[in-house]
Amino acid sequence: LLSFSILPPRYTSSESIKLPPGWNFSSSYQNIPITLNKVTYHAYEIYKVDNNKKTVGWLIVDSNNKVITDKDTYEKLAMAATVTKYSKELNELKNMEEEEKIFNQIKWETDFSKENLNNKLGFTSEIDKSLSNKIAIGILEQSGFSKTSVSQSNVTDLSDNFLSYFSKVATDYMNIALIESGEIAFNLNGYQKDSLVAKVFGLLKISLRKGAYTNFKEGVNIFDKAFNIIQKHNGVWSYEDASAFLSSYEQGEARATSYGKLYLRLTSSSSLNNLWNDTTKKKISDLISKPANFKSSFSTWLSTTVKQDSAGVFGYNEMLNDIKSVLANFALYSFSYDTSIKDSPANLIYSAVNVSNLTQYGTLYITSIPSGAKVYINGSYKGVTPVAKSLAPGNYTIEITKDGYTSYKTSVSVLPNKASQVKATLSAILKKGTLHVISNPIDASIYINGKFIGKTPLYFYEIYEGTYSIQLKKEGYIDYFGEVKIIAGKNTVFSKTLTPKP
Structure with a gap:
């Protein structure tokens, strides 16, 4: 059986430590060893009572029992002390083991029977229950805070990052199935257009699930990093380990939870069938009529559709709430080490020890x-x-x-x-696009900014965005000189008929 236990030692040398006025040593969590840059410090839990409100936090000292007053050092070591305490008090290892079991039951499947679907949708309540256990009741009681508000910009940044990756996976899946396989490019004339639109929609439903599931698995992998840190940890917490643990735990939890639940919602065929309307049919028809632009156009349309979510198919707002809930839960930890949170234990103790x-x-x-x-x-x-x-x-x-x-x-x-x-x-990092160069006749030499890059026809040549000079040369034909503009993330097709020499 896995176990994780750090018993709070009684203090033995606190008599020589000068406490801030009005603060007292707690009866537990004393003389806790913690490290930063391989240097050992000690944390003492202290408290004070004002107007019947008890505030508990950390006093950090070095090996000579000198109180740490540097803000950056204090915050890092207080984080290590916080993880030391709550990894035991909140039994995080057991909570994470339970989450691992839930996550491992969520499997990739293309189709679902009604019974299987109901079972899978039932996991969402298990995930919600698991999340509710993350609320650090001890932190709330000791700090006097309710669940902290989370900056909407933080939620938006995180959700935009998740959505971008979700769109990329779904788009790549569609592109491989339809473009790279030649399904659209070569078989378009072999289908009734309505039949092809229906076929593309069928693949769309699978690709959406694939995008959500891939994001979910990415989150589980990040979650596993945190799980491995706490699972193997049986000694003194360093700031480096504590920071890596909390960062992976928060990011993995947010991604696995929000996209795990999104994937489960998308397993409901009736939900995705709400997308099958005249607007979607027309959009798919437009997309498949231009195979060369399919990838970028599909990605843009998908991201916009998910965000607007007028049919309530994706539950995008639910995803935002899931992310916000996770961030709010983890923000509770910061009361004990972030001195910038007004009236938090960290803020009050740090101010008290630095008052002079x-x-x-x-x-x-x-x-x-x-x-x-x-x-x-x-x-x-x-x-x-x-x-x-x-x-x-x-x-x-x-x-x-x-x-x-x-x-x-x-x-x-x-x-x-x-x-x-x-x-x-900050300087923007240039991104790449791709270039097709086609000539009539073929086998013409291609020069970009004077550099030979190959002969026509040339497909999917990767090149940074920007405007370039292009030259086509073939024996018996007049050299062609011109310009081509490359757009990041898009494929540019350059076609030219060469003029024979007189």
């Missing part, structure tokens, strides 16, 4: 173009731009990242009672 030094702190403002980029200070995630942080005087390493852009790194000095600023302009 608060006027010495400087402020760092970080902005980026475009905004919404992730900010890391000394390797620790601090939110998305614009960011303002109160920091102890010293030198800091700043990293700013955003999907689709190159990372920005710099160092900055923070001075007492001074404001410092980092302004980053």
